[in-house]
Amino acid sequence: MKQIHYQEEQRFTQWWLWTLLLGIALPICHGLYQQLYLGKPYGSNPASNPTFIGFGLLYAGILWLFYVMRLRTKVTDKKIIIHFYPFLKREFLKNGITTAKVLKYGFVGGWGIRYWTKYGTVYNVKGNKGLYFKMNNGDKYLIGTQHPIALKKVLKALSWPIED
Structure with missing residues (x-):
């Protein structure tokens, strides 16, 4: 490969972005804990356990994507x-x-x-x-x-x- 004269790597490190993303994750985690571990339905119209797990996994995937993007x-x-x-x-x-x-x-x-x-x-x-x-x-x-x-x-x- 040719000699590299300049190199830069940027990531999503903005504090406000991570505050927003993790702030959204908190109620999801709380709801999963309450509904799956404690056995109490989360919210007035709770999702089924498989739907809630799927949503939690989807959001975890979004968090992972922001973490690895560069x-x-x-x-x-x-x-x-x-x-x-x-x-x-x-x-x-x-x-x-x-x-x-x-x-x-x-x-x-x-x-x-x-x-x-x-x-x-x-x-x-x-x-x-x-x-x-x-x-x-x-x-x-x-x-x-x-x-x-x-x-x-x-x-x-x-x-x-x-x-x-």
């Missing part, structure tokens, strides 16, 4: 590699990029993978700074970063088509 960005001499684990892996070749810019982009409808924004396809996990670039075929992309200055410096040093 955006990895790597820059080599010839390409940018992103891996939005566990969903996709993409490579963008240097010779396919016409222009690039590190910018502050504001809100694009949430975090994750966003399509059809004014920046094209957006890959972000947190924050509001990223590498925006256009491809030869007209496609546009934005990759979120927590280290915009370092990323820009590396791209300039490698003679990528980066604007100031």
Whole structure:
């Protein structure tokens, strides 16, 4: 593999997000405990035990997904590699990029993978700074970063088509 000149990994570590996710989990856990262990129906219209267990497992899966999701960005001499684990892996070749810019982009409808924004396809996990670039075929992309200055410096040093 080519030498990696820049590497970054971002995860969903926002305190408010985890407070919300775990706050939703508490009543689910309480209800499961009350209904399955204590044998007292949970709520005024309780779900059956298999339905409640299924819902609890589904929510545990959502929590696990947020825990393992990450955006990895790597820059080599010839390409940018992103891996939005566990969903996709993409490579963008240097010779396919016409222009690039590190910018502050504001809100694009949430975090994750966003399509059809004014920046094209957006890959972000947190924050509001990223590498925006256009491809030869007209496609546009934005990759979120927590280290915009370092990323820009590396791209300039490698003679990528980066604007100031």
